[in-house]
Amino acid sequence: MTAPAILRIALDTPLRRLFDYLPPKIATHAAAIGTRVRVPFGRQRLVGVVHSHAERSDLPKEKLKSVIEVLDAEPVFDAQLFALIEFAASYYHQPMGVVLAAALPKLARTGAESRRILTRWFATAAGATVDLKRAPRQHAVFAAIAAAPDGLAADALDALGDWRTPLRALVARGYVSSAESVEEPPAPPADLILKRGPGLSPEQSVAVEAIDAAHERFAPFLLYGITGSGKTEVYLHAVERELRRGRRALVLVPEIGLTPQLVARFRERFTAPLAVLHSGLTDTERLAAWRTCVSGEARIVLGTRSAVFAPVVNLGIIIVDEEHDASFKQHESGFRYSARDLAMLRAQRAGVPIVLGSATPSLETLQNVATGRYTRLSLPRRAGQAVPPRAAVIDLREHAARQGISTPAVEAMQRHLADDGQVLVYINRRGYSPTLACTACGWIAPCRDCDARLTVHLGAQRLRCHHCGADAPLPEHCPQCGYAVRHVGQGTERVEETLAALFPGVSIARLDRDVVRKRGDLEEVVGRIASGAARILVGTQMVTKGHDFPSVTLVVVLNADQGLFSTDFRAPERVAQTIIQVAGRAGRGTKPGEVMIQTEYPDHPLLKSLLAAGYDGFAGTALAERQAANWPPFSYIVALRASAPTLPAAVEFLAHARKLARASRDVKLLGPAPAAMTKRAARYHAQVLLEAAERAPLHRFLAAWLPQIEEIKTSRDLRWSIDVDPIELF
Numbered sequence: 001m002t003a004p005a006i007l008r009i010a011l012d013t014p015l016r017r018l019f020d021y022l023p024p025k026i027a028t029h030a031a032a033i034g035t036r037v038r039v040p041f042g043r044q045r046l047v048g049v050v051h052s053h054a055e056r057s058d059l060p061k062e063k064l065k066s067v068i069e070v071l072d073a074e075p076v077f078d079a080q081l082f083a084l085i086e087f088a089a090s091y092y093h094q095p096m097g098v099v100l101a102a103a104l105p106k107l108a109r110t111g112a113e114s115r116r117i118l119t120r121w122f123a124t125a126a127g128a129t130v131d132l133k134r135a136p137r138q139h140a141v142f143a144a145i146a147a148a149p150d151g152l153a154a155d156a157l158d159a160l161g162d163w164r165t166p167l168r169a170l171v172a173r174g175y176v177s178s179a180e181s182v183e184e185p186p187a188p189p190a191d192l193i194l195k196r197g198p199g200l201s202p203e204q205s206v207a208v209e210a211i212d213a214a215h216e217r218f219a220p221f222l223l224y225g226i227t228g229s230g231k232t233e234v235y236l237h238a239v240e241r242e243l244r245r246g247r248r249a250l251v252l253v254p255e256i257g258l259t260p261q262l263v264a265r266f267r268e269r270f271t272a273p274l275a276v277l278h279s280g281l282t283d284t285e286r287l288a289a290w291r292t293c294v295s296g297e298a299r300i301v302l303g304t305r306s307a308v309f310a311p312v313v314n315l316g317i318i319i320v321d322e323e324h325d326a327s328f329k330q331h332e333s334g335f336r337y338s339a340r341d342l343a344m345l346r347a348q349r350a351g352v353p354i355v356l357g358s359a360t361p362s363l364e365t366l367q368n369v370a371t372g373r374y375t376r377l378s379l380p381r382r383a384g385q386a387v388p389p390r391a392a393v394i395d396l397r398e399h400a401a402r403q404g405i406s407t408p409a410v411e412a413m414q415r416h417l418a419d420d421g422q423v424l425v426y427i428n429r430r431g432y433s434p435t436l437a438c439t440a441c442g443w444i445a446p447c448r449d450c451d452a453r454l455t456v457h458l459g460a461q462r463l464r465c466h467h468c469g470a471d472a473p474l475p476e477h478c479p480q481c482g483y484a485v486r487h488v489g490q491g492t493e494r495v496e497e498t499l500a501a502l503f504p505g506v507s508i509a510r511l512d513r514d515v516v517r518k519r520g521d522l523e524e525v526v527g528r529i530a531s532g533a534a535r536i537l538v539g540t541q542m543v544t545k546g547h548d549f550p551s552v553t554l555v556v557v558l559n560a561d562q563g564l565f566s567t568d569f570r571a572p573e574r575v576a577q578t579i580i581q582v583a584g585r586a587g588r589g590t591k592p593g594e595v596m597i598q599t600e601y602p603d604h605p606l607l608k609s610l611l612a613a614g615y616d617g618f619a620g621t622a623l624a625e626r627q628a629a630n631w632p633p634f635s636y637i638v639a640l641r642a643s644a645p646t647l648p649a650a651v652e653f654l655a656h657a658r659k660l661a662r663a664s665r666d667v668k669l670l671g672p673a674p675a676a677m678t679k680r681a682a683r684y685h686a687q688v689l690l691e692a693a694e695r696a697p698l699h700r701f702l703a704a705w706l707p708q709i710e711e712i713k714t715s716r717d718l719r720w721s722i723d724v725d726p727i728e729l730f
């Protein structure tokens with residue numbers, strides 16, 4: 001193969017283009033597409049990825065610089081994965097380099113080897129002739145090395161105690177030389193399967209066989225099953241079939257910190273090496289896990305969002321657990337993408353089946369089932385003997401409540417506790433109370449930097465903003481008039497206190513982000529519930545994430561009303577999902593469960609359809625509403641957002657951008673409008689919404705518009721971003 005004249009390199013810069021370089025003067029490796037290279041860039045050196053080869057550049061040859069070195073002997077991205085990354089860059093309108101940066105672990109982005117390199121030391125001829133008796137430690141190390149004709153690696157030298165210092169001396173004196181080689185991954189275990197799972201229910205069998213029959217071709221499935229219906233068991237069986245074919249599995253989960261149980265279940269079942277990729281890893285751990293993907297050692301890759309880019313070799317199946325979960329969408333900063341949607345594309349490109357699992361599928365996914373694009377597999381029953389819980393509404397306008405807990409709820413709790421059951425109390429707010437108010441002048445503690453109130457954290461004696469992190473001492477008196485202050489409303493901390501007063505002697509556990517701060521905290525709380533040491537669990541959404549508490553028989557949803565009246569068109573979907581997910585914690589064991597939902601709006605159509613016809617009933621109503629209002633999935637939207645230290649600055653930028661846009665019949669522009677929470681972290685937010693009936697014209701429109709927006713001269717403190725398929729319209 002002749003060397004290409006020009007290498008087109010993707011670099012992590014904000015510029016939406018590739019950069020031309022000449023091949024390196026001395027090439028150690030061929031600069032194949034998908035390999036990393038180190039290049040000079042201005043005064044820096046950057047690591048980029050070879051995107052393509054070209055015959056000529058638009059720049060004169062004298063202006064082109066040479067690649068400094070090619071870092072990989074083999075591409076770190078195969079053609080399919082590279083194509084996915086390229087697609088992601090164009091679909092989300094990001095520079096290719098930015099997407100590549102998200103796809104590579106940090107250390108790989110700074111040039112770390114993609115494979116583990118093994119150094120071996122050999123005795124030299126010079127070493128063989130010298131007498132080292134006067135340096136006993138050097139002598140011992142040398143003797144060990146000289147006795148090994150294939151050389152010795154670090155792990156063999158470790159037996160000699162501190163060998164590094166004497167070895168350094170031996171190398172310096174020329175008695176020992178070293179050679180480096182790529183460490184081959186250990187041979188896979190003879191059997192990748194440790195244990196067979198339980199016999200499957202008929203519905204589980206149907207699901208596993210359908211997925212299995214689709215092997216080696218693209219086939220999207222929705223595995224729709226209530227919590228506890230045995231979805232994970234289906235994943236395990238489907239993965240097992242692929243492992244037996246010698247292929248690998250990619251399993252995506254929303255938040256790995258919250259799902260240690262899933263990792264444990266894979267480890268329990270398989271001897272197949274498992275790579276776990278999530279944001280809680282150190283850079284070194286992340287690099288090590290990524291390397292086991294590159295080398296092919298890992299047979300199962302389990303990870304959060306960015307693991308959708310993991311370089312899995314010989315991919316056989318993709319699983320997206322809890323596909324409805326919002327954390328699959330990166331929506332906060334930088335490269336905003338949906339890992340679930342990219343997983344779908346990756347499966348398509350790789351020609352493999354993909355399973356989206358959920359008890360509460362997103363409306364998008366349900367619509368894809370309705371149009372026949374995805375195959376629905378249902379697990380309508382609970383595994384084992386468990387039966388679905390009974391649900392009832394408590395009308396808060398009719399029943400007295402003590403600190404947010406109604407009398408019927410208290411009575412039900414007494415009943416279940418007396419019956420040896422456990423009780424889960426859900427409230428979607430952490431802290432003690434969401435409001436601190438003056439008893440005299442009406443002052444309410446505001447966040448200085450947000451359109452929000454500060455939350456009382458009584459235990460910590462702090463006032464905190466849950467939007468920007470502002471943190472201040474908790475005052476006892478009104479700063480405005482000096483009168484006493486009052487804590488208004490409830491959060492988990494206060495509910496825990498109230499329950500302790502209502503049920504003296506009953507052990508209570510709390511689960512929220514204030515309790516779970518470091519590794520092991522979650523396991524500790526979950527352990528207390530699982531062992532029965534705690535009888536009541538109070539928690540936020542965190543309680544819904546994948547835990548199996550078989551003895552919980554009663555779930556009380558303290559307040560279902562937040563979100564029922566939000567301006568965000570996705571809010572009802574999220575409320576329904578949370579209620580169903582929380583309710584699903586009840587009655588997972590052999591005892592039947594009961595769910596009580598407290599609300600001031602028992603006649604709200606959403607609650608009514610949810611209670612009368614379950615999530616399916618709700619989804620039908622909600623999809624019809626979306627269609628009537630022309631919201632996704634019946635249209636496609638993109639948000640152009642801006643923020644600045646003043647609202648006019650943000651709005652002005654957006655208005656300017658809007659003026660630059662060419663009129664289009666296919667794309668509707670709305671705004672600029674201030675965001676629902678306009679002021680956040682001392683910045684003002686506004687947005688322009690783009691809406692279209694088809695994707696293609698919307699993307700053509702964006703491709704023409706974005707370069708124009710980039711040309712707008714802005715002050716340095718203005719920030720803007722583009723969000724394709726936004727899931728939150730703040």
Ligand code: ADP
Nearest residue numbers: 198199200201226227228229230231232233383
């Ligand atoms: P999901 O993922 O839908 O919440 P799981 O797969 O975790 O459901 O199953 C719930 C519980 O039922 C688990 O304890 C699991 O081990 C058990 N289980 C699942 N399928 C079976 C089966 N076919 N036979 C016996 N137990 C099963």
Ligand code: ZN
Nearest residue numbers: 438441478481
């Ligand atoms: Zn006051």
Ligand code: ZN
Nearest residue numbers: 447450465468
């Ligand atoms: Zn704030």
